[in-house]
Amino acid sequence: MLSIANVAWLNLLCLTGVGVYLVKRVVIRKNPAPYPPGPRGWPLIGNVLDMPRIKPWLTFTEWGQKYGDITHIEVLGRHIIVLNSTKTALEMMDSKSLLYSDRPILPMAGELVGWKDSLPFLPYGDLFRQHRRNFHRVIGSRAAVDVYNVVEEVETHRFLKRVLAEPDQLQEHIRHTAGAVILRISHGYEVKENNDPFIDLADRVVTSASQTTAPGAFMVDILPFLAKVPTWFPGAGFKRLAREWHEILEEMVSAPHKFVKDQMADGTAPMSFTSNLLEGCDLSAEEEHTVKWSAVSLYGGGSDTTVSAIYSFFLAMTLFPDVKKKAQAEIDAVVGPDQVHRWNVVIPTGFPHCVAKDDIHDGYYIPKGSLIIPNAWFMLNDPRTYVDPSQFNPERFLAKDGKDPEMEPRMACFGFGRRICPGLHLADASIWISIMMSLAVFDISKVVENGVEITPEVEALPLGTISHPKPFKCSITPRSATALGLIQQDANY
Template sequence: MLTITNVTWLNLLCLTGVGVYLVKQVVIKKNPKPYPPGPRGWPLIGNVLDMPRIKPWLTFTEWGQKYGDITHIEVLGRHIIVLNSVKTTMEMLDSKSTLYSDRPVLPMGGELVGWKDSLPFLPYGDRFRRYRRNFHRVIGSRAAVDVYNETEEVETRRFLKRVLAKPDQLQEHVRHTAGAVILRISHGYEVKESNDPFIDLANRAITNVSEATAPGAFMVDILPFLAKVPAWFPGAGFKRLAREWRETLEEMVSAPHKFVKDQMADGVAPMSFTSNLMEGCDMSAEEDYAVKWSAFSLYSGGSDTTVSAIYSLFLAMTLFPDVQKKAQAEIDAVVGPDRLPTFADRDSLPYIDALVKEVLRWNVVTPTGFPHCVTEDDIHDGYYIPKGSLVIPNVWFMLNNPRTYANPSQFNPERFLAKDGKEPEMEPRTVCFGFGRRICPGIHLADASIWISTVMSLAVFDISKVVENGVEITPEVEFLPGTVSHPKAFKCSIKRRSATAVGLIEQDANY
């Protein structure tokens, strides 16, 4: 694997080559305004050595504290703008969305692996708008998502059963259930209880893209011409890796789509995102392609992020038992012991809603979001933002800014409840689902999945620290690098709250 950390002779040769290229391309041009401030770069290579490789959001935060809300670096001629405040991000990515809604070309993840046709990576244009229309038509509002409430509830009840039976396999259960929910909604596919081929495919594809798109992970993203290097060339292992990942992706995109088309041909297809879009239509090849990738985009955009959030919930409940007790007291008072909570209870459970918000804030699932790309030169706050610049919102700092959130490292749902005349702190969903025309189109579906998992789990389980050899084990709060950040694997004790709770869990999940 050729990474930015492996400084080999090939890397040096490439850097020399690009340096010569840049020298030849130098054109003296006076900028209309100065670039935003940032770390000083080197001649020719710019800030290539400053670009963070591990947990870039922490370095971006340091830059923000030193240089202000807008930081500029230049890497081999490519301008990168890092945003460290909600106000500035909204002004640029929301209010000026006509300029800031494009996506950069990602040589590794987008071009070589093939994710360029999925919604998060699509350039702004006609195909992007078609995908968005597909999403809006099927899951574009809370009312539209309500159609899938029963699916969410059924799959979450199955999740409770799995956890009760094998609590030590929590992470696997969370991932299996998130995939089951999305595949039923996207393709009407009901997964097998274990060893499901689509779940396995999807998990591999999602893991691959998180690695492929992590900032600084592959030198080809810094030096795009490396994509032309043959796979046999020394140091070009990334080409062979990309080929493997591409095969997995192509199978995951095509196989569920074929499953729906076959079921529709037989007249037995259940309602789903895909069947809804294809029903009664004589589709062209282009329209069929758009539906196929739209449905896959729904899966890829929703499953891994949901896994991270729900796993974070269990970590938080392990570490903050007082929060868990308050949440359970609210559920007991409103729902009672005789049934499981449902979506119908949501408006009556304000503390649970605040708890879900705090989960989204405390572990920022996409800490640096997805980079935007500028389509035209812009002047913002007196700074020059050139066409083609990458714009990276530091979402992690926005949700951990001590000026916005009191004691941000503390898990405290009450920050989102009006109390004693004090206004709630900033709604985290304002920033954690993206910005402008690139805001996550599955926001309502993701929010519903996290909420129902939270309320049902807390209704029947007590979550606590594991005791080993008489010693209580406190999990480490460590969020791993990647485009989607997950909590580091941890141990926790998950036990039934009562015999009544077991009865509720054991009820037929297909009620």
């Protein structure tokens, strides 16, 4: 039996499909070139039923293997282009970055929840460039990020102590530490050891952000007019959810910013991203609004992604003991965190770009307004690029036996063109410090239960833009008495 809500949605979908079809029949014009190949759509509704909701990068990979590096689908008149090649992504979003640097309007996340003022959602223009300047001023180079190394080392040391005390709570410790580092950098706020209100609030915010931006997760992103339906309408539960997420997002934007301003007024504010942008400036309300949202963008872009990367590292060390032993024998600057970025891609489908005007690429017609989705997961797991991509092998990035290194993961994992992640230097530093300090003092291995060694499953959680490994068990113990002593030292400035 179909519920009343489902019947209502089906009726709306059919009416919308008819409307789109009739409009297209009236204004139809001959395209200057064919669309890229892709799965055949249905009359009226196009490829609505083909759009994946769970682990979309796997479906996109299947399309790439069947149709080539550029795949096209149409959903109720909206063109979506999926890229399954780093080369193609660079040609389009780097070489023609002015054309491919816009953002689509995402009704659920951007308009209803309220993320539209944050950097990842801004259309390409003056405000976008102002946000980028804010980031570049404070964390735009390795030298600028080095200022925060002490903060990261102190918080990572505290992380080691928490893991020593409760190794079975690894994921929670990683999340707490990632939040502590970012809040210290973004707002100069030092979190409490337990039940910190800003950490709890921020966790809820970034979790909701990942859920709202997942491709195809909400029908309103496919049928934008649904944003206007009343909350009592059958199937409009997404609006009540959006209102709840909007409230916690607004609190996350305002409360830490007020904390910084109060401390600055008292003369006690430590250096932070926000205080740096506010210090000595007579800002207009609009400029201060930009500072607030720049800081939240820093947190939103840097916390949950770091959690995913570091948790993936512990999974890899559990599954690949030989790699762990080599790294512990030679913890140096050669290997770096690159393999973690590649092995479990944090944002598998990237963040969609939008085409500013019609384009012809590689003989295919890319109409203005098309969504461009880079399937970063396949780009970084493409067997044409990486030998045995499922293996965690950091040595693949070193020249060896006359063979060139395999492709640098940063070519795809931090985005493309003018939309490349502005916090990439901070992300690299955070992950590097966490990996090196953890490997220096801990042995990480499989758990043995009742005499049986438990091998964790390499599996991503099914929902959300950010890919997290499924929870897994591992054994984490100090490597030696010396390592134990290092962990137990005071973790303060």
